[in-house]
Amino acid sequence: MQTMPTRILVVFAALAGLFASAPARGVDAERAPVAVRWWGGSTVTIESWWGLTVAIDPAGREHGMPVGLKPDLVLISSNKRDAVGAGTIAGNPFKVRGVAETGAAVSLDLTLDRRPNESARRLSETAEAADLGPHPVRVWSIPAQQGASMFLIETDGVRILHAVSLDAGELSPAQLDTIGRVDALIVPATSPAASTIDPADRAARLVHQLAPRYIIPVGAPGQTPTPEQLARIADGLPNSHERRPQPGNTLALTALDAPGAPEDAAPIIAMLGVNAWTPTDAIASGLARVSAARESLARTIEGLSPAQLDHHPADDSHTVRWNGEHTAGAEATFFSIVFRDSSPDFPMLRLSPPQRVGDYSPANPEFSPREEAEHLRRVGALVERFAYILADVDPATERYPVFFRSINGLFDLLERHYNQHHDNVRKKFEAADWPSS
Secondary structure, three states, X not given: OOOHHHHHHHHHHHHHXXXXXXOOOOOOOOOOOEEEEEOOOOOEEEEOOOOOEEEEOOOOHHHOOOOOEOOOEEEEOEOOOOOOOOOXXXXXXXXXXXXXXXXXXXXXXXXXXXXXXXXXXXXXXXXXXXXXXXXXXXXXXXXXXXXXXXXXXXXXXXXXXXXXXXXXXXXXXXXXXXXXXXXXXXXXOOOOOOOOOOHHHHHHHHHHHHOOOEEEEEOOOOOOOOHHHHHHHHHOOOOOOEEEEOOOOEEEEOOOOOOOOOOOOOOEEEEOXXXXXXXXXXXXXXXXXXXXXXXXXXXXXXXOOHHHHOOOOOOOOOOHHHHHXXXXXXXXXXXXXXXXXXXXXXXXOOOOOOOOHHXXXXXXXXXXXXXXXXXXXXXXXXXXXXXXXHOOOOOOOOOOOOOOOOHHHHHHHHHHHHHHHHHHHHHHOOOOOOOOO
């Protein structure tokens, strides 16, 4: 029987062979999936790979919004809406209204950004934004009518239109020209009492005009639709659209040019709930074990100096930076495999660096120890964000590659793998050639 360290080496040698012919990729995914979460009413949040969160029309907890949410940017689409439900939003986010004090809807083009090695978020006019980080979020405010605007958000190759404030039955030529391509369309399944337009008819017209890949029915402000109202939106769309109930309130959106994205796939009507999916005890325990092992390595890495992070040992073993990239890449790759097994739209995240010391060069050599640690945490956040995809999977069922066979096997493998590489990193501190700072 193979010892555990030998088995792990065999597993990751196989991983290297699996992607040996794949083009080299930076450790940060260019087309990582974007999360849309619905919290009831017209309130949604959009979360990116880089850890930036945009909240649109956040309401109070009575409409499902979790207390303590910390978005980086809050967008308010109407002058009739309160900016924030009392006690709901934490922190100090940027706040942008799509409506001027006069009540006129306004056109805005803004970029939300964070540069590597910096903690501060920046919000700038896009025309004036400079020295952007690798994963900015661009936001357009598009006038809907007097007193209300729509919002178009683009990040990681995905364009999302929040059209809940549109009272008209369809978009005008000028609005269509401004909006351009839409990957995900968020439409209301209910209408304010003053509206005379049927929500299902409006949704069908917008889908015809925009041809989005994803359609997400939500509510009008303060109105959480019934299952029957959500179903009416789906019933009014062509039979070629796939109705896909979700186990929680989250949907993974993938850019059409992401690695492994399906071609010519049917449009998806995502039937979301208003509550986040709660993992089973087995999955929650497994995620927690991997998280603890990952975080131990991240804390060690962020405590190093730049010279220590990139020190090439005399024994010709890997740098600490490689250990961070390698472990994070392995987790992203293996979870891509299990997520794609249940949701073929999920992209294949090939982030692992080469195994051989001589073949390796840092994917992001400018990353500080702190940013390299944050990369590990970003991978963990991505896994936990999209773990709802495993809702119908028995974690003990063997349905995956021989590397880990089951979800439980993957948890065991990743926990050991993080711990093994953490031990390897700490052993470097004892070497005679280890930099003192």
